[in-house]
Amino acid sequence: MTVTEDRPLSPAGNPMGFGRMIRKEDVRFLRGKGNFVDDVNLPGMLHGAVLRSPYAHARIVSIDTSAAEAHPKVKAVITGKILEGLKLAWMPTLSMDVQSVLCTDKVRFQGQEVAFVVAEDRYAARDALELIEVEYEPLPTVYDARKALDADAPIIRDDLEGRTDNKIYDWEAGDKAKCDEVFASAEVVVKQSMIYPRVHPAPMETCGAVASMDKVTGQLTIWTTTQAPHAHRTLYALVAGLPEHKIRVISPDIGGGFGNKVGIYPGYVCAIVGSIVTGKPVKWMEDRSENLMSTSFARDYHMDGEIAATKDGKILGLRVNVLADHGAFNGVAQPTKYPAGFFHIFTGSYDYSAAHCNVRAVYTNKAPGGVAYACSFRITEAVYLVERMVDCLAFELKMDPAELRMKNLLRPEQFPYTTPTGWEYDSGDYPRALKEAMRIAGYDDLRKEQVAKRANGEMMGIGLSFFTEGVGAGPRKHMDILGLGMADGCELRLHPTGKAQLRISVQSQGQGHETTFAQIVAQELGIPPEDIEVIHGDTDNTPFGLGTYGSRSTPVSGAAAAVVARRVKDKAKLIASAALECSVDDLEWEQGRWFVKGDPEKGKTIQELAFAAHGNLELPEGVEGHLDASVVYDPPNLTYPFGAYICVVDVDKGTGHVKVRRFIAVDDCGPRINPMIVEGQIHGGLADGIGMALMEVMAFDENGNHLGGSFMDYLLPTSMECPSWELGETVTPSPHHPIGVKGVGESATVGSPPAVVNAVLDALQIRHAEMPLTPAAVWRAIQDNPISRPDLAIE
Amino acid sequence: MQVTMTVNGEEFTREVEPRMLLVHFLRDDLGLTGTHWGCDTSNCGVCTVQIDGQPVKSCTILAAMAAGHEIRTIEGLEQNGTLDPVQQGFMQEHGLQCGFCTPGVMMTARWLLDKNPDPDTETIRECISGNICRCTGYENIVRAIRWAAEHPATEGASA
Ligand code: FES
Ligand code: FES
Numbered sequence: 001m002t003v004t005e006d007r008p009l010s011p012a013g014n015p016m017g018f019g020r021m022i023r024k025e026d027v028r029f030l031r032g033k034g035n036f037v038d039d040v041n042l043p044g045m046l047h048g049a050v051l052r053s054p055y056a057h058a059r060i061v062s063i064d065t066s067a068a069e070a071h072p073k074v075k076a077v078i079t080g081k082i083l084e085g086l087k088l089a090w091m092p093t094l095s096m097d098v099q100s101v102l103c104t105d106k107v108r109f110q111g112q113e114v115a116f117v118v119a120e121d122r123y124a125a126r127d128a129l130e131l132i133e134v135e136y137e138p139l140p141t142v143y144d145a146r147k148a149l150d151a152d153a154p155i156i157r158d159d160l161e162g163r164t165d166n167k168i169y170d171w172e173a174g175d176k177a178k179c180d181e182v183f184a185s186a187e188v189v190v191k192q193s194m195i196y197p198r199v200h201p202a203p204m205e206t207c208g209a210v211a212s213m214d215k216v217t218g219q220l221t222i223w224t225t226t227q228a229p230h231a232h233r234t235l236y237a238l239v240a241g242l243p244e245h246k247i248r249v250i251s252p253d254i255g256g257g258f259g260n261k262v263g264i265y266p267g268y269v270c271a272i273v274g275s276i277v278t279g280k281p282v283k284w285m286e287d288r289s290e291n292l293m294s295t296s297f298a299r300d301y302h303m304d305g306e307i308a309a310t311k312d313g314k315i316l317g318l319r320v321n322v323l324a325d326h327g328a329f330n331g332v333a334q335p336t337k338y339p340a341g342f343f344h345i346f347t348g349s350y351d352y353s354a355a356h357c358n359v360r361a362v363y364t365n366k367a368p369g370g371v372a373y374a375c376s377f378r379i380t381e382a383v384y385l386v387e388r389m390v391d392c393l394a395f396e397l398k399m400d401p402a403e404l405r406m407k408n409l410l411r412p413e414q415f416p417y418t419t420p421t422g423w424e425y426d427s428g429d430y431p432r433a434l435k436e437a438m439r440i441a442g443y444d445d446l447r448k449e450q451v452a453k454r455a456n457g458e459m460m461g462i463g464l465s466f467f468t469e470g471v472g473a474g475p476r477k478h479m480d481i482l483g484l485g486m487a488d489g490c491e492l493r494l495h496p497t498g499k500a501q502l503r504i505s506v507q508s509q510g511q512g513h514e515t516t517f518a519q520i521v522a523q524e525l526g527i528p529p530e531d532i533e534v535i536h537g538d539t540d541n542t543p544f545g546l547g548t549y550g551s552r553s554t555p556v557s558g559a560a561a562a563v564v565a566r567r568v569k570d571k572a573k574l575i576a577s578a579a580l581e582c583s584v585d586d587l588e589w590e591q592g593r594w595f596v597k598g599d600p601e602k603g604k605t606i607q608e609l610a611f612a613a614h615g616n617l618e619l620p621e622g623v624e625g626h627l628d629a630s631v632v633y634d635p636p637n638l639t640y641p642f643g644a645y646i647c648v649v650d651v652d653k654g655t656g657h658v659k660v661r662r663f664i665a666v667d668d669c670g671p672r673i674n675p676m677i678v679e680g681q682i683h684g685g686l687a688d689g690i691g692m693a694l695m696e697v698m699a700f701d702e703n704g705n706h707l708g709g710s711f712m713d714y715l716l717p718t719s720m721e722c723p724s725w726e727l728g729e730t731v732t733p734s735p736h737h738p739i740g741v742k743g744v745g746e747s748a749t750v751g752s753p754p755a756v757v758n759a760v761l762d763a764l765q766i767r768h769a770e771m772p773l774t775p776a777a778v779w780r781a782i783q784d785n786p787i788s789r790p791d792l793a794i795e
Numbered sequence: 796m797q798v799t800m801t802v803n804g805e806e807f808t809r810e811v812e813p814r815m816l817l818v819h820f821l822r823d824d825l826g827l828t829g830t831h832w833g834c835d836t837s838n839c840g841v842c843t844v845q846i847d848g849q850p851v852k853s854c855t856i857l858a859a860m861a862a863g864h865e866i867r868t869i870e871g872l873e874q875n876g877t878l879d880p881v882q883q884g885f886m887q888e889h890g891l892q893c894g895f896c897t898p899g900v901m902m903t904a905r906w907l908l909d910k911n912p913d914p915d916t917e918t919i920r921e922c923i924s925g926n927i928c929r930c931t932g933y934e935n936i937v938r939a940i941r942w943a944a945e946h947p948a949t950e951g952a953s954a
Contacts, residue, residue, distance in 0.1 A: 029894025032829015510893030
């Protein structure tokens, strides 16, 4: 694949295509001039606040809003009753369930939305919440997913007709009979249960919206924290029955998303209703507790895995039963066909043909959500499962986990490779990546050091993980969200002077699209990246597409950008043939220029052709003027980035404290458009891995009280927990992507947690202990009394 | 009540509620939205400003308590249109992604470099441990601050 380091730099000193380039978006953020949703201030704007339920499960007996309404600064108090009149009390979720906007019957999780106050300022809005009297009749809660299907479990979703239990779905993939056969005759079978606890993406910017309904024109404008502005526009049209052409969703600068900003939250709908009711713009920004307690959580998978192998370590099969806690409403964001997301990619990076998974999902009295935190539609859970199971097998066989992996990894000649559960991996050279990680780590020396340390009574651990990701959802024929196919549009317009505007449908939350996408066009057309403006985040000014999550920006929209640039190049060729008075067949392209074969002096730059396309040059038959194009890109397959990670930890025996000493990450995401940005994304994901493996968990008590509702209880990694990351790379292009790139945004978040956990367990020389491996959990594991339910405050 | 304070070298007098947090005063009353707000418990540091040269989480103090003091926010970090070396370092080393934590961490970094112009990476890590970043994994933030330490007198890119 082309790497452009040999090309001359642009006038501004940027690469004329791929390569390390300082980000175009940086300066506004560095000067404090970013434009986040809470920075939007409109004349006459009012402020909204949500009253939330203190109970996890309770019937609402009465709501008295009179005192709040009497507050001098309050402009409106909205309850579920009022929304019912507008047919807005319930809204569809991304999984075809419904979710309460403001509660009308009973609350189903702690922090659920009960009423909405609109007032003159944010302080007054909060004051007024205190004045609303709600009488609740508490109900028994389902706080433990494992008890959700008990015969005496309270029915959470009695709003759904005919509901007699808390089951959402029961879904399976793989060949059960074949799998059972393999397990029955295998020499070695290792079983291990594990919990991927409920965690939260917790972007530094919480969720919010400013809604402005112009009653005269009927135009609704919403500035909102969304990773998918176009999908939100369609959803608002469906939810509120508003005409879609009168809705404009603006996603300004977004302070991190990680999946937290994919869905629509009741607060957004309330802000819209608030603006309709008051005739003024209404801003709603949740606080941190609201963000942690009520918006899209991630994971909450209870997995019982089994791996079958020969005595000498050839893996034969893997099977797993999963219990998935989806909370009170099934609000999972994922392609419709796949209720458990892409979890059935759980066979991972290894070569065996027997695999089966069963996933049962249940309602509990917890917040809805479930696909978030850079999880690639549940591949995070899948990779954790397989990488833990492989380590459990290594533990039982007393084999080195690197050797066991090397023995079972798919070989390069097996690609394209169809997995036992039906995924077609596009390309890979797995052994090369693992060898590279071991080389950087100095694996053999680390093992020697470990032997010496152990002899001294010290606890040092080395953990590995190997992951295969599937990103860039996805082919329209297989993948849609709420019926919207997962293809993305892209438009490229060259102005007469050769400067360009690229309009994309995906939405940066920090990924640097304004830079990367300009580099893609620069690479294709030879226009300096500084001359290309990338426009995003405004549904009135960009083509339709499903937005940024599941690492889909580069695999889907990046492909669209390359294809649209090629269309422009083709059109420029026709114009060049007219301008140079030659046949198109006589033209040859070099970076930024069409010229006559054999006469390189005779040619026209893309900028000259842009001017000619807008001028009075006589154009060939059938060629319209101007130089622009638009495309919709429907990916033929997912792309499959992969990587090998090695983590080295030292554990303090006395306190259980884990120090991550080194972390080596070798990622293969195909060619890197901007290596600096790619490495930054990997760094961020590795920190997530440390967070999940060692610190982050949202636990609940038996009353359904949320025990991780602030950053004092829900711990995020700081600079002190993170080592200086050591990165490496291999490059295996995707054969079906126009520029071979595979996407990388979530790779490290997906791949790193098992490496950290495997390292800690290797230090402790035990087979399994549950995440998060906090000092208390590690200390308990050392005492041979592990914490079995990190997701509950009780055992 | 009335408060008067100097923000980025300019004196402001405003009528505020006694309970108003400094972060809200800066953002909503003065329109200095470069200072962000990210948590309810003074844990995240995205609201960090300098008060009389010290880094302070502006969500932990009331506007009234800042009266009479000198406040410096991210908008006051550049000098005469020239980016501070810390700002340049963040750009050169890709120390920011979404940019939400960035103003706060840069205000902390400026304080560190004023006091210790050549900090090692461990000192830097310890110093910024009150500023949470969810995007960068900190490595490039550390490098950005090292870059600033190594280029103290850089003429600088014009802002
Ligand atoms: S807003 Fe989080 S520390 Fe101030
Ligand atoms: S750059 Fe996004 S939180 Fe730090």
